[in-house]
Amino acid sequence: MDTSEIRRRFVAHFEAAGHTAVPSASVLANDPNLLFVPAGMVPFKPYFLGQETPPYERAVSVQKCVRTPDIDDVGKTTRHGTFFEMCGNFSFGDYFKERAIELAWDLVTKPQADGGWGFPEDKLYPSVYVDDAEAVALWKKVTGLPDERIARLGKSENYWSMGVPGPGGPCSEILIDRGPAYGADGDFSAEDRYLEFWNLVFMQDELSAVRSKEDFDIAGSLPKKNIDTGMGLERVAFMTQGVENMYEIDVMFPVIERAMELTGKRYGADPVDDVRFRVVADHVRSSMMLIGDGVTPGNEGRGYVLRRLLRRAVRSVRLLGFGDPALPELMPVSRDKMAETYTDLVREWDRIARVAFAEEDAFRRTLQAGTQIFDLAAGEVKQSGGATLSGERAFALHDTYGFPIDLTLEMAAEQGLAVDEAGFRGLMAEQRERAKADARAKKGGHADTGVYRTVLDEHGPTEWLAYETLETESRAVALLRGAAPVRSLAQGEVGELVLDRTPFYAESGGQAADAGTIAFTSAAGGGTLEVLDVQRPVRGLVVHQVRVVEGELDADAELHARVDPEWRTGARQAHSGTHVVHAALREVLGPTALQAGSYNRPGYLRLDFGWTQALSPAQLRDVEQVSQQALRADLPVAWDYMTLEQAKEWGAIALFGETYDSGKVRVVEIGGPWSRELCGGTHVEHSSQIGTVVVTGESSVGSGNRRIEALTGVEGFGYLARERDVVAQLTATLKTRPDELVGRVQDLTERLRTAEKELERLRVAQLLAQGAQLAEAATDVHGVAVVAHRVDGAGGGDVRTLALDVRARIPADRPGAVVVLGVADGKVAVVAAVNDEARSRGVSASALVRAVGPHVGGKGGGKDDVAQGGGIDPSGAEAALAAVTAEVARAAQA
The missing domain is CATH 3.30.930.10 (Bira Bifunctional Protein; Domain 2)
Structure with a gap:
């Protein structure tokens, strides 16, 4: 069967x-x-x-x-x-x-x-x-x-x-x-x-x-x-x-068979190879299913799991002897078997393949660079008689070369080495602390919902009226502070308020919560609450975070909730604008450019989508133009409720990673089939009400994911007005017309670049002009011509140029040692250059730099002929130059 x-x-x-x-x-x-x-x-x-x-x-x-x-x-x-x-x-x-x-x-x-x-x-x-x-x-x-x-x-x-x-x-x-x-x-x-x-x-x-x-x-x-x-x-x-195990069943073994064809190895012939074949079969299928459900490779959470699976699969095939890209050969085999049940794999194949194959390409580059570094580190450990790769080396492999720790562990084990995992984990923890990348900071991620469930059990779900109205007469069913019920909130205090009915939109689906106020009257008098945030900590319950602006809120007060109409208008424009930009992206880039996340607030939207390369300026212009055309067409915006299966059959797009109600879902469409998405947000009634869509940026947010940002409504027009003002100021300053502005700026930039090159040429010529004079004025130290010179305002490149030039001017048959110190911006650059005759007398450029280092608060090193270093204490420059003469004397007399 x-x-x-x-x-x-x-x-x-x-x-x-x-x-x-x-x-x-x-x-x-x-x-x-x-x-x-x-x-x-x-x-x-x-x-x-x-x-x-x-x-x-x-x-x-x-x-x-x-x-x-x-x-x-x-x-x-x-x-x-x-x-x-x-x-x-x-x-x-x-x-x-x-x-x-x-x-x-x-x-x-x-x-x-x-x-x-x-x-x-x-x-x-x-x-x-x-x-x-x-x-x-x-x-x-x-x-x-x-x-x-x-x-x-x-x-x-x-x-x-x-x-x-x-x-x-x-x-x-x-x-x-x-x-x-x-x-x-x-x-x-x-x-x-x-x-x-x-x-x-x-x-x-x-x-x-x-x-x-x-x-x-x-x-x-x-x-x-x-x-x-x-x-x-x-x-x-x-x-x-x-068959003997799960890897040999009908939906997995064909991948092993294809891997055997690619590698020339035979499954069942070698226990070590068998493990690799099974890793390939499992990880290729697992990766494909994860990408199919919207996961993209990354360095944390789900993305890291996917990245690890893909990389283990690729490396296992390489260890089996196949060095070319493997996923394009293996993943279609898994797709053909699993698509008998999961037909979405065929429909989403272009996207799945693009994400998987791009990750393999990136990992192949990582392997090429990182493996050489690992082999060098492992060789040093063995040569020193050790058996453990240090946590610092493992961290450097991860941080600099993209080597995940599990790969380092596997490669170390293959060479009979252990890894200081504790040291590695400690360094990783320090890095995360510095970057403040702790996922627990995400709002509400692990909040204790017990108090909210109690409220829900006692009072039932909130009557949510955000789609119907901006104002409601309400009563409080719970008043909380610090996750505990209270009877009142004093002026200035912040707490949480649960209403029996509310017009406020709770943050969800990428849309920010509504802003507004809640007026109250009670036996103690009236007052006003500012609504700071609105969330759904448990399904069915809407919780308002409020600050008492005026008066004292009593749990029995009569309440009038009012959403800020300007805020809601801007939010509707931004959310509908997000749908428009998504549809425009798919029209410009193709149907595989699917949304992977979004956020919108009044006047602003950002949309993350699956794509492996930066959009060109022409593509961004096209996205903006398609969006503007949709606004000009005044497309109708409508929504309806249906089952999830009906929505999918209707062509509605679901956001990857979101979980939707198994009963009814809400489908929002703009212009009929042009844009159909599952969405619970608030929207305009016609696309023209969005006002405008102004794309302001596009960037990477991880492997296989891009982010586009745009402004809508009044904020979009404001952005364009500011751009217009900048153009007006530039045209006035440069005395040109707007349509000639780019050419004028390019001309000025080129002239400036030419002038800078000429200045640099003159500066270097002036610097080198000192070379002959410095060489002639060399001090004889036990038969060695020594030049120890300070140059103010010179950086590392200038210092090196001058040191090499002076060394070249000392006759080849005369021992010569040159040390130049450049002092600029409170830092010291040091370069030492020693000719062959001086080196034969025991004078070393590296030793000269080391002698200078302590006096200028730095260090350095290099070869015997040329060495360089630096420091942070210019006050020791004179002592450093004296140390050069002392070191030459010591070496020449030895």
């Missing part, structure tokens, strides 16, 4: 049992604590936690997953993969243990001819939590298996929790016995012998005081008991396809 058929049978089996088929969510987790979705239950977590009401009682899904802790184990074992698919069936307070066991056992053991998977019952072993007698009895009842065929395992294997207080429960796994060749009889810890492929979680307990995975308290039973199961698609595939 091929993988797509296994997947199809799983979904069909549970649909026939009354489950709603739910499409896979993006592999990018909508959770600040997760980079990627690591398990099939993650998209359903709000239902299990009681944060949201599920729209169905039973569900079935095949979820795309990525587990990053397994990267280092990929290829070394036959079980670990980075990207995988988890099939799951879920019950939200509906059926429980017995039905879950029945449904799983039926599909697993039903003959293939009848739509099942046809596993032999005599090879299957259920496992249960050691204290779950109920599960033991149910397994016996459903399957008829004897007691000795049911394995009792402890908490570490068969009890599930999230590692924090909340729901938990015993697990029951289905294991298959692969035979004595894989381990001892009855040894259920030997995972290769008794391989677990399906896990049934009986979510029944309320956990408290969770101290570790195996140490927690059970506070009681959950009000609703749930089922969460996970079945590894790749594991079932390799067992039904008669």
